Amino acid sequence: MVLFGASLVVLFVSGIAAMLNSGRHPGRAAILGVSGAVTGAALAIASAVPVLAGAPSWQAWTLWQTPLGPMNIALDQLSAIFAILISTVTALAAIYGRGYLSGHGTDPRAAGRSWCWFNLLLASMLLVVFAADGLTFLIGWESMSLASFFLVLFDHEHPGVTRAGWIYLITTHIGAAFLFVMFMLAGNGTSLDFFSINAAGSLRADQSLANTIFLLALAGFGTKAGLVPTHIWLPEAHPAAPSHVSAVMSGVMIKTGIYGLLRIISMLGVPPLWWGWTLVVIGSASGILGVLFALAQHDLKRLLAYHSIENIGIIVLGMGIGLVGSATGNHLVAMLGYAGAILHTLNHGVFKSLLFMGAGSVIHATGSRDIDRLGGLMKRMPVTGATFLTGAAAISGLPGLNGFMSEFLIYAGAFMLIVSGGAIWAGVVTALSLAIIGGLALACFTKAAGAVFLGEPRGPAPANATESPRAMLGPMITLAVFCVGLALGAPWLAKMAGTATGMAATAASFPDSLQVFNLLADITVATVLLVLLVLAAALLRSHVLKGRASTVSPTWDCGYAAASPRVQYSASSFADPIVRMFRIVLRTRRHVQAPEGFFPTAASLETHTDDVLMARVFEPAARGVTRLASLVSRLQQGSTHLYLMYIFVTIIILMIWNLR
Amino acid sequence: MIISAIQVLLALLLAPALLSIIRIVKAFFGGRHGPTLLQPYRDLWKLARKAPVYSRTTSWVFRASPSVTLGAVLAALAVLPLCGVPGPLAFTGDFIFLAYAFGLVRFFTVAAALDTGSPFEGMGASREVQFSALAEVALFACLIALAILSSSMSLSTMLDHSWAAAGNMRGEGVLILVAAALMLVLLAENARIPVDDPTTHLELTMIHEVMILDHCGLDLAMIEYASALKLWIWSAIVISVALPMRTGDAAFDIVAGVCGVFVIGILIGVIESIMARLKLLKVPQLLVVAMVLGLLAVGLGLR
Numbered sequence: 001m002v003l004f005g006a007s008l009v010v011l012f013v014s015g016i017a018a019m020l021n022s023g024r025h026p027g028r029a030a031i032l033g034v035s036g037a038v039t040g041a042a043l044a045i046a047s048a049v050p051v052l053a054g055a056p057s058w059q060a061w062t063l064w065q066t067p068l069g070p071m072n073i074a075l076d077q078l079s080a081i082f083a084i085l086i087s088t089v090t091a092l093a094a095i096y097g098r099g100y101l102s103g104h105g106t107d108p109r110a111a112g113r114s115w116c117w118f119n120l121l122l123a124s125m126l127l128v129v130f131a132a133d134g135l136t137f138l139i140g141w142e143s144m145s146l147a148s149f150f151l152v153l154f155d156h157e158h159p160g161v162t163r164a165g166w167i168y169l170i171t172t173h174i175g176a177a178f179l180f181v182m183f184m185l186a187g188n189g190t191s192l193d194f195f196s197i198n199a200a201g202s203l204r205a206d207q208s209l210a211n212t213i214f215l216l217a218l219a220g221f222g223t224k225a226g227l228v229p230t231h232i233w234l235p236e237a238h239p240a241a242p243s244h245v246s247a248v249m250s251g252v253m254i255k256t257g258i259y260g261l262l263r264i265i266s267m268l269g270v271p272p273l274w275w276g277w278t279l280v281v282i283g284s285a286s287g288i289l290g291v292l293f294a295l296a297q298h299d300l301k302r303l304l305a306y307h308s309i310e311n312i313g314i315i316v317l318g319m320g321i322g323l324v325g326s327a328t329g330n331h332l333v334a335m336l337g338y339a340g341a342i343l344h345t346l347n348h349g350v351f352k353s354l355l356f357m358g359a360g361s362v363i364h365a366t367g368s369r370d371i372d373r374l375g376g377l378m379k380r381m382p383v384t385g386a387t388f389l390t391g392a393a394a395i396s397g398l399p400g401l402n403g404f405m406s407e408f409l410i411y412a413g414a415f416m417l418i419v420s421g422g423a424i425w426a427g428v429v430t431a432l433s434l435a436i437i438g439g440l441a442l443a444c445f446t447k448a449a450g451a452v453f454l455g456e457p458r459g460p461a462p463a464n465a466t467e468s469p470r471a472m473l474g475p476m477i478t479l480a481v482f483c484v485g486l487a488l489g490a491p492w493l494a495k496m497a498g499t500a501t502g503m504a505a506t507a508a509s510f511p512d513s514l515q516v517f518n519l520l521a522d523i524t525v526a527t528v529l530l531v532l533l534v535l536a537a538a539l540l541r542s543h544v545l546k547g548r549a550s551t552v553s554p555t556w557d558c559g560y561a562a563a564s565p566r567v568q569y570s571a572s573s574f575a576d577p578i579v580r581m582f583r584i585v586l587r588t589r590r591h592v593q594a595p596e597g598f599f600p601t602a603a604s605l606e607t608h609t610d611d612v613l614m615a616r617v618f619e620p621a622a623r624g625v626t627r628l629a630s631l632v633s634r635l636q637q638g639s640t641h642l643y644l645m646y647i648f649v650t651i652i653i654l655m656i657w658n659l660r
Numbered sequence: 661m662i663i664s665a666i667q668v669l670l671a672l673l674l675a676p677a678l679l680s681i682i683r684i685v686k687a688f689f690g691g692r693h694g695p696t697l698l699q700p701y702r703d704l705w706k707l708a709r710k711a712p713v714y715s716r717t718t719s720w721v722f723r724a725s726p727s728v729t730l731g732a733v734l735a736a737l738a739v740l741p742l743c744g745v746p747g748p749l750a751f752t753g754d755f756i757f758l759a760y761a762f763g764l765v766r767f768f769t770v771a772a773a774l775d776t777g778s779p780f781e782g783m784g785a786s787r788e789v790q791f792s793a794l795a796e797v798a799l800f801a802c803l804i805a806l807a808i809l810s811s812s813m814s815l816s817t818m819l820d821h822s823w824a825a826a827g828n829m830r831g832e833g834v835l836i837l838v839a840a841a842l843m844l845v846l847l848a849e850n851a852r853i854p855v856d857d858p859t860t861h862l863e864l865t866m867i868h869e870v871m872i873l874d875h876c877g878l879d880l881a882m883i884e885y886a887s888a889l890k891l892w893i894w895s896a897i898v899i900s901v902a903l904p905m906r907t908g909d910a911a912f913d914i915v916a917g918v919c920g921v922f923v924i925g926i927l928i929g930v931i932e933s934i935m936a937r938l939k940l941l942k943v944p945q946l947l948v949v950a951m952v953l954g955l956l957a958v959g960l961g962l963r
Binding site: 375376378379385389393396397398399400404408411412415416418419420424425427428431432434435436438439440442443445446447449450451453454455456519522523525526527529530531532533534535536537538541544545548549550551552553554555556557558565567568569573574575576577578581 | 771808
């Protein structure tokens with residue numbers, strides 16, 4: 001507790017100090033900000049690790065007394081897992097951000113100021129997961145939204161950034177509105193404290209109240225997490241933010257939505273089956289739509305943002321399987337689903353922040369986010385290339401890295417549901433969705449990694465690129481190592497995650513998580529065997545090739561002598577068959593100027609894929625709201641005489657009303 | 661355990677022969693003599709002794725790809741059952757491992773193809789990821805159907821047909837649908853006609869062959885051997901579904917399984933001889949057919 005308090009104090013003080021120093025000593029501000037973030041994160045980790053290791057979880061500890069009730073913090077295993085993820089990734093992003101911002105070409109004073117928001121973002125995320133009552137939670141939640149809003153606006157002079165910031169602010173507040181109502185209902189007018197809500201058990205007794213709270217929580221937390229259909233802010237805000245902020249937002253901030261949903265579900269008792277179905281359907285829609293839209297993108301960071309939607313979809317599929325398992329009384333399925341969801345949350349936090357940092361490193365070196373203008377960076381930026389490829393393989397769920405382990409758990413939960421009967425179709429939908437997502441994610445990440453890092457550079461910017469500074473490479477290497485480490489440690493982590501949700505997610509007692517452990521131990525053995533076989537093949541190959549002279553030549557070009565890097569298959573062409581196959585959903589707009597005549601000169605092809613929901617639902621809805629609002633402005637024209645007349649008319653009406 | 665090891669050993673030894681069976685059948689239909697059974701072994705040996713040539717565009721990804729391909733396919737072989745003989749490493753959920761080990765192969769093959777910067781290889785890679793994304797869904801639909809039928813989560817127990825003792829007709833129907841769907845997936849995943857033509861000579865029309873266009877020597881030998889093993893794995897799965905008779909005598913089962921794999925080889929040869937390859941735009945339709953067959957099997961299994 002003291003450690004956590006110290007962590008908050010360090011983050012606040014260093015943030016304010018960075019802000020105060022940013023005017024005269026921008027360099028000092030950055031050092032203050034980064035060291036504050038790292039120290040604060042380390043303190044938070046130190047306070048969370050003992051609970052995860054088996055120490056008793058804290059009961060509510062009052063931080064502050066307010067007129068609305070005390071502000072309490074507490075920590076159990078579920079919060080501890082999230083706190084460690086948030087702190088680790090954010091601390092690494094802070095170190096990376098120092099290198100990233102120093103070459104960013106913006107005003108160093110603005111960069112110094114941004115550290116204040118960065119450290120406040122970390123503090124508020126920690127407050128969210130440590131909160132033990134609705135009030136503390138919402139205060140943390142709101143400061144998290146505001147701090148990240150200011151960070152998104154960092155490059156506000158670039159076109160589109162302000163728009164992205166506003167979209168983010170509006171969506172996140174609409175989401176928060178659901179949460180306010182949800183907490184009011186859950187508190188039932190007496191106490192917002194999680195423990196007393198849990199102890200009173202009123203939510204478990206009243207099913208319709210529980211249903212309302214579940215739906216409100218899904219809407220509110222789903223908006224933050226980026227679930228379809230309220231995902232629209234992610235593809236806007238993540239590319240607009242500086243890369244270390246995108247890494248934090250996409251890697252860990254959206255996960256607070258998952259945390260909130262898990263926390264609320266844990267208070268609601270045994271769920272009805274349709275909750276599980278709802279999450280399975282929403283998760284599958286998010287997963288498939290996320291990866292499809294990612295495939296159609298040309299902007300590297302926008303592509304990654306859509307992949308966050310996809311991965312949140314996978315996490316929610318796992319939670320859906322967990323709920324279906326609890327609802328049908330199948331505790332092993334429930335534990336597999338929840339453990340898979342939590343493990344995937346951790347894994348996605350690691351590889352997605354790694355990928356955003358890799359994208360930032362590419363932007364740092366080339367100044368471009370357009371996938372079709374890059375290429376050949378593997379030789380020029382070997383560390384960025386190798387770590388990005390690791391992240392790409394991990395997010396595609398390939399064996400040997402962490403993404404496979406959590407997807408395996410969710411698959412196993414789905415198949416266990418199919419095999420053991422009861423709500424079989426939920427398992428079928430989940431397994432098939434995962435299969436679709438897996439195939440398309442592989443297509444998308446071979447496209448991204450292939451077009452950016454492999455082949456020949458498509459233009460001078462990638463051709464002259466050099467590797468990023470060490471401050472940026474260090475965190476990326478660390479995260480790539482985590483991708484391997486989390487894969488090896490998956491059996492233990494899943495056991496831990498299983499017990500964390502076993503205590504939190506349902507009141508029913510779970511069987512020993514040993515079965516989950518054994519399941520993952522088997523797959524870990526198989527994966528290790530795979531890695532060993534690959535290494536053996538590589539050793540054999542290099543041994544055989546040792547004495548042989550190798551020749552270097554151009555790539556086989558079918559005898560065509562003047563091949564230039566521009567003849568390479570572009571990322572857009574690579575993804576085009578799949579994009580065309582799903583054109584009903586994607587609605588890609590094509591502008592073609594075909595080559596004409598015997599001596600064609602100019603030809604061009606442009607494709608744009610707008611977010612369908614943004615373009616067809618939310619923008620028309622927003623225009624409708626604006627039109628309604630402008631109707632109101634006819635009444636309110638600033639003329640005092642008119643207002644006096646309104647008052648007069650109102651009084652007359654009221655008098656007539658009274659006479660009636 | 662020993663019998664499982666023998667089963668893997670047979671796969672390692674006989675996989676290239678499966679390729680020559682296909683070629684002999686095709687030669688028979690074409691009125692030619694065809695190669696001997698040992699020709700693929702000679703080809704591999706010849707390739708393995710050659711000095712390598714690398715494109716100057718390529719990076720370490722291109723050089724790592726053959727080792728990853730071979731290692732992952734060998735690991736997949738470790739969970740493969742053959743007509744009732746379990747894989748040596750069979751465990752709960754091993755079919756997911758098998759599917760994703762092939763995913764790893766695909767990732768590196770495609771990355772190596774893009775690493776050469778060749779437009780042809782990019783084109784082939786693009787087709788590969790599209791078709792295999794569809795094939796994966798069909799494969800999982802089949803696996804779900806098998807899981808329903810056998811109430812099991814391991815490929816080895818799914819395919820040992822111990823559940824079939826009751827002789828229910830519904831099970832037979834599911835198996836026929838699954839075998840048909842898996843056969844289509846086999847043709848797509850192993851770059852056979854009607855999806856891809858392994859003997860075509862025009863780069864523009866290839867899928868798998870064009871992706872490995874720049875590999876040569878030992879690297880190519882490793883990839884070709886891995887492809888032969890992959891074809892063996894798929895044939896073993898299809899024949900284990902299609903041939904539900906189990907004697908219980910492991911030695912007999914294994915001989916029957918190997919013969920069955922070669923029968924699949926003959927079947928592939930016949931298909932390749934009597935069919936033209938499909939237009940590339942039609943291939944997704946074929947895979948959707950496989951997907952529908954798989955889903956029908958799921959529906960029938962649940963009914």
